[in-house]
Amino acid sequence: MTATEDTSTAHQKAYERIHELILTGKLAPGERLRERNLGALLGLSRTPVREALRRLSSEGTVRFEPNRGVYVEEIDRGELLEIFDIGAALESRCARLAARKIGSEAIAVLEACLDEMTKFAGRPEGDPGPDYVKLDKRFHSTIVAATGNRKLQALVEHVVSLPVLSSAFRQYGPADFRRSVRQHGEILEAIRSGDEAWAEVAMRNHILTGRNAVVKQDGTAAG
Amino acid sequence: MTATEDTSTAHQKAYERIHELILTGKLAPGERLRERNLGALLGLSRTPVREALRRLSSEGTVRFEPNRGVYVEEIDRGELLEIFDIGAALESRCARLAARKIGSEAIAVLEACLDEMTKFAGRPEGDPGPDYVKLDKRFHSTIVAATGNRKLQALVEHVVSLPVLSSAFRQYGPADFRRSVRQHGEILEAIRSGDEAWAEVAMRNHILTGRNAVVKQDGTAAG
DNA sequence: GAAAGCCATGTTGTATACCATTTGATGACG
DNA sequence: CGTCATCAAATGGTATACAACATGGCTTTC
Structure with a gap:
């Protein structure tokens, strides 16, 4: 149906899309990511978005600042x-x-x-x-x-x-x-x-x- | 001084505790992890537990099998x-x-x-x-x-x-x-x-x- | 007029509720 | 007696609701 991607779960979809947005520079290094915005953009709730962000954080792609939001990591x-x-x-x-x-x-x-x-x-x-x-x-x-x-x-x-x-x-x-x-x-x-x-x-x-x-x-x- | 650990957030606490349980072998390789059980054990809800598990999954410590649960990875x-x-x-x-x-x-x-x-x-x-x-x-x-x-x-x-x-x-x-x-x-x-x-x-x-x-x-x- | 404190607003952190899927048990049928 | 279908309980997946915290603007006071 959709993109033939393995988008079986919302979490997976969120991960792939956000990752791609960062890869392609649509989400720029240093930029703050709002969970509700991302969720609305992808047609998902905050839950799978947050799980995807945790994964990306573990990979060093984004950074959680406690109570202050998630930011795209910069790399020099x-x-x-x-x-x-x-x-x-x-x-x-x-x-x-x-x-x-x-x-x-x-x-x-x-x-x-x-x-x-x-x-x-x-x-x-x-x-x-x-x-x-x-x-x-x-x-x-x-x-x-x-x-x-x-x-x-x-x-x-x-x-x-x-x-x-x-x-x-x-x-x-x-x-x-x-x-x-x-x-x-x-x-x-x-x-x-x-x-x-x-x-x-x-x-x-x-x-x-x-x-x-x-x-x-x-x-x-x-x- | 109590456990001077940075247990500021529930997510962090869940991550550290689960990680430790796996390290010490209290959660054995191949064992299935039930989110509700872990939450009850740590006095937390499923949400931070799941986020911690996503992180551990990204690290290769546990494995998500879609709709079938989370398992501790085995290493030969x-x-x-x-x-x-x-x-x-x-x-x-x-x-x-x-x-x-x-x-x-x-x-x-x-x-x-x-x-x-x-x-x-x-x-x-x-x-x-x-x-x-x-x-x-x-x-x-x-x-x-x-x-x-x-x-x-x-x-x-x-x-x-x-x-x-x-x-x-x-x-x-x-x-x-x-x-x-x-x-x-x-x-x-x-x-x-x-x-x-x-x-x-x-x-x-x-x-x-x-x-x-x-x-x-x-x-x-x-x- | 400036600085400090307070409140309104928005966002993150967590808990709970609901839905989908799996799984094991039970019973009907061959 | 075995096998398969059906259903119920449990569990994972997601959405929503609520609480805690941060931030910016406004008021108040000196």
Whole structure:
């Protein structure tokens, strides 16, 4: 019916929508979030909204100030680059584990992802945009899930929940997308062949490429 | 002084108590948590309990099964050891950053912690037990906070929220505690002197010592 | 005229009430 | 005797109601 998303519960819907609003910058860093406003906006009551906000708070995306409201967390450039380093450490470790433990179904999912990515990158002009972001998320989520480690999965989710991950894509040109696809291909091949060391460095290479894109994103010394 | 804990809000109280119940094994892995039961147990309504559970869920400590209840997550030995490795990666990175950015107040807190730890470890017999766990938490939290990176802080919190971290202490003997104190001393000295590389490896050394304790904790091939 | 206190208003924090879904028991039917 | 349908109790999911706290403007007083 609606968006084919897994919007089975109001809480899930609230979480996804609010998260997206923050990702896309419609809710700006530092901005105060009023529970009743959000509820009205999403057609929900405060209860699921608050639960979603608690979750986002636990992920470091928003901040509860007791009795004084909820605010979108700000992230400065230094923090962000650190996060990329952490992400590289976590995800490369995931890739190593995945190379050891992944099953054929997960492999199939990765292949399907890569296939669609290739199609997107093959386009002459248009920016793949949000679709590519989703594919990228699915690809990485599949690898993390293949580790079978739920705690690790939770950690990575928290890292990739950053607004900036997608903003990194925003300024990608066609060449950047092609490179991204190629890197995903390498990662898949490494995992498929069970080469743990290769999978690890292929993933690290991929993440740090994204990091570099963010570094160059805004050269100005904006406060 | 009562429990000087920051139990200002019901949500916070619920979170701390439930977390502790899981840490101490009073709520066993796989066990179903009934919201009304927990609320009655803590003298609270379901609302703050549910918010606390959402937070714990986000941390990977419990698991929501839609319409079917909340369960304490189980962790097998392999996952656990992985978590220690991740923790080592994250915390050693924190130590490196802290060595660069820490302020004098935080240094003072660390010194105070170390002081109390030394007292505990100096005891002839008694197991320091929960008190030492708290000191350890404070020590590590202070270092993480000193990085100034909130997202990183959130990540580490999620790692150390593991039941097993404290269970590692449980089988510590006097010699183990003395070694732990000595290691904390090294970490502090490294950070204080601003030696990033030293701080990093001192922390890694410390965490992996704990990992080793867990490895040896239960030699039996218990499922 | 300025500062301090008080009240009105809005928002968060918590409790309760209601609805939807699951689950186990009971009984009818094969 | 076993199996399946049906229903009731329990529990999770959500909405609403109420209480506590914060904030801004107004009045009052010096």
